[in-house]
Amino acid sequence: MNAALIAAKGATMPLVAPVAAVARADEAQILEAALLSGAHVLLEGPPGTGKSTLLRQVARDREIPFVLVEGNAELTPARLIGHFDPALVLERGYAPEIFEDGPLLEAMRSGGLLYVEELNRIPEETLNVLLAAMSEKEITVPRLGRVVAAAGFGLVAAMNPFDAVGTARVSSALYDRTCRISMGYQSAEAERDIVAMHSPGIDAAWRSKVVVLVRASREHDALEWGSSVRGAIDIARIAVELAQLRGVAVDDWHVGLAAAKVSLSGRIRLHDSTGRSPEDVVREMYERVFGPEPTDDSTHDSDPEGSPGEP
Template structure:
């Protein structure tokens, strides 16, 4: 299927995905040029969301594959139905297409998630399909890619647990798009879309704490914006149970510990726990009253239809989806 490369498609994606217009344009351009694409970035930066939303907005068929150590070449390409082989033999009619063969036959996007968790033997099969746009399957024969077949892959940094370095053979066949964390205003908007009723002060504090985990000297890996979403949502429910407010310091701290302590990876030998770091950041990053007043004043001076409760601009057409 041909990718419709228009500003309307870009605008629709930009409305649905916060703070990613540049990456959207590059990915669309690469796919329209019939190139394979690799999105690389830490967890929680919207790689899967971008690709799924792009395929939906552009009307492209996408075949999903979860990358893991158990993804063998046979599972990726497909296999013959053992029961029917006994009666009909190795004929094309009894072959059960795997995701790669399905994408080749239908001219779909093959979305390979966590490509750097895939065994090298299986990656070699993908490389062949990317390079030759065809695949030879034993006893089945040659499967030629229909127009529109492309591989779109996503991966987290190689030093994340359970991942491996991707070979230069893969990088040589893809257009790589780096996806880092969005800026603070964009992350506040993401949290607001996930929980529109969350108090703006809590959203600001949650996002700041989450962002601070990424730069803390004792932290190896910090939290993604998902941690901030969980924090404000848990704080809301916890406040109801305690007949308090989500902005109560004790409520927020308990919600932060629940939402972030499992997402934060501490450096070995630092002598601290994830809970210690979360408590420290929660205490240090309380909202400055003067800043809260300034934020409220900014919203008062702005047309309510042009700004969300977090203070971030509302995209054209409304808040859209997270």
């Protein structure tokens, strides 16, 4: 089974190894209140703002099933709802017991939460199926019949409103059926705490500079948008491993630059008129935060720009 089909089929998330959403107490409380009231919710915000983590936390606290489906152009109504096994149909006909539930029916029957990522990448006909389930709390499946949602069923969708590549405009009908929670980037303190959770044992001062670097990418004039806190996490993790491979300290200037380039160059989006490479912009920001390249670094015999390990 290919990756796209696995994503479309959905997955019930086990409530283990809990990770709390950092500095999202208000949003968690509002989301829980909305779901308890029977409302469906739309989480809007850029990547890396904790939308999935927030929902997992609420689902875990309420001890209810959590079904994840990744939104993309291949998420057809059949993949969302489910299907009859063709081989068994030939043998037994359209018997209800041979119907394989898709993520929507899985969430409806279990009274769980259906979490749809990248809502604005879903085809219109699939969105229409979601609208019906949200409005009536039931759907009618050909040859299967009427499926009524169990108590507790709710839909939570997430989308990045700033990403227009490969997306479609979400209809007013869907907005009318959801409550919207806007999730912006967290504070610098919260992002430092998040990076510390994922990279313990690193010097706090250096780690704080990494967060400053990533946050600066969101305000750079040459960039349409910058990196989420995931960029800072990757910089810290890669720097640890690269420093060990090179036999230098984690806060080595060249190690940090290499980690920053590989971690951020694919996450930032340049304005079309910029005329610069992502690596060039990353280096500029890096030098502003960590200072210019050392000229008396005896641990490097040559410019790391030409080293094989440099992205």
